[in-house]
Amino acid sequence: MSATGEDLPSAGPAGRVPAGGPSRASRRTRRDRTTPPRRVRVVLADRRGKRRAVRTIVELEEQTSVGEALVRSLVRAQLRTALLLTLTTLGTIGILPLLFFWLPELGAWTVGDVKISWILLGAAPFPAMLVVGLVYQWRAERHERDFIDMVEN
């Protein structure tokens, strides 16, 4: 593989890459005839450490023991977060049938004219699950940032 600094990916949406300098316009006119405007690869501001990052990526790909350990710890961290949040969901939403089964009077409580069980099952779980999802997203991306930091330093 050709892992030069130039080739380092910037696999985000196109808009996130800063626009190129004056050279961009000229390049575009040159290409217009044959291909649609091509996104220009721009060297990001922090060049420092890039060479070493490349070395670590190569290490990761070639499965040296260091790379292996890094990936294993990332996978473990992500899995731990996911399992923990699954247990949280089970403990809050998943426990409801058991609660209603053991304590039938809980199902009979009302708020105003509406039974509390209908609110607990008909409306409450949806925002609750969305919150769990947001927490997961936030944690997972932090693990990935940590991983990148470790690779690049």
Place this chain on the structure above:
Amino acid sequence: MQLNPWALSGIVVMAVVTFAVGVYGSRSAHTTSDFLVARRLVNAERNAAAISGEYLSAASFLGVAGLVLRDGVDGLWYPIGFAGGYLLLLMFVAAPLRRSGAYTLPDFSEARLGSVGLRKLTALVVLVIGSLYVVPQFQGAGLTLSTVTGLPNEVGVALVALVVLVNVFGGGLRAVTLVQAMQYWVKLFAISLPAFLLFTAFLSTPSADRGELVADMPPRFERDTTVTVETDVVLTVARPVLLRAEGTVNGAPVSGAVYWAGDRHTVAAGTELRFTAGSDVPVVEGAVADNSSWAQPQDRGPQGLFHTYSLIFATFLGTMGLPHVLMRFYTNPTGHAARRTTLFVLAMLGLFYLFPTVFGALSRLYVPELLVTGDTDAAVLLLPTAMLDNWLGKLLGAITAAGAFAAFLSTSAGLVVCVAGVLSTDLPSGGQVRDFRLWTLVATAIPLAVAMGFSSLSLSQTVGLVFAVAASTFCPLLLLGIWWRGLTAWGAGCGIVLGGGLSVLAAVLTEWGPPMDGWLGVLLVQPALVTVPLAFATMITVSRLTKDRVPLDVARIMLRMHAPDRLGFIRDRDVERFGGQGGQRRPGRHRAPEPD
């Protein structure tokens, strides 16, 4: 039932708009890559709308309200599970699956475990799940059309099949993405506005005239009602009821007044039953007879508890195994985008599922005759006209009918694209547009024939069954494949065969076997709580036994699935596979395929 021109025009408008958007969207679809993965230029919000649009099927739009009408508060676990599946999908599957670069489930299994045999096996399971899932969509369409027009079921079924076929023929997934995204909003509008207005109408009725839903008695007819039973039903009454019947009851011909006390009464198809206002509603066997038990959660003992947990298992774990949902994740450019999309889906579904409950609860008051015929799935369609006897009721009825039609169209289109995609890429001829179109025809024809032939199960029941199959096959394959290095092709294959075989067997026995009560009956109706752990255990045990067959490149694949997007390990397998032929290069967005 007589013709309802309002609702019919709603359906026609829906079909025409779908067709027009499909044509508009297909103008730019030409290459294989366009057809299969919508060129991966779809942003997260639209992709999420498309996934939700595709996912909200007849079971969600009609079935959930019907279940609430029939089973009461315990029926609410269906929508919770339907939405909650995406939470697990987000946490365990979305990003790694996208980064693996696999474009279908069979492709994932081959990429991960390096076995062509396993690929064929999973393709077969995709076919089974896909076809099983299209059948209730077509049936629901038939039900909707016959409810609003009085036409025979077959016409509705054929119409939906035709519209689906035209759309998929035209532009594959690209057109379907546009159509799906639009249809989420159509469905949300079509359920939320009527629910809101009907609820307002209910609240503005003077409370003396308002029905009660919690009292310790069966639902009652609000006015004189005539019910014609379309299929043979067994009815139960909680308290004696006096009615007039015309036809065959308990095996003997009747004409005139009947007095029903206690227990079960068999009513033959074609029998007409007349009830006076204020009399109790007899309900079909299996539905909850009195209102206090209907409003009370977990009122059916330990078997009810088992059923609820088994349902939770099936829906939460089955969602990640639905092939048409997974395929759409491939249209996300990165793992990060896949996560974002899933979060949006979770929010969109949560919003939608607030409304069918309102329909279900109000139906218990205003259209209790559905409990007599057992057609509880028609509640959403009939409630507006039953509650409001004016132009507004008709208009709202037209809106819900159009929404229901949108539900069938989008889900069946998505499934057909998925099944056709799998067939065309997993059979030797490989990936030409022409093949895709041919397989679309096949993928529509099979469920069409089945839907014409059988029409007995309720929508949510069939869909619940599909979830059980998906949860016992693809869920363990994905979870273990993504998170456990020890999985082997043999382990995966044995688990899929056992889990899938048992859950399909349970379905077959429920549908055609002798009627079963007690624990065995509950287990057969909702087998996931047993079959899913069995499938997991089989996969793990057999993988341990075939340890020497763990793929050699497993570390590399784990790296690709879990490494952050920025490091650029994503490599799309369709680019590798179809690379040359017409697939446009997407500079900068992905790595070009590298010769190995």
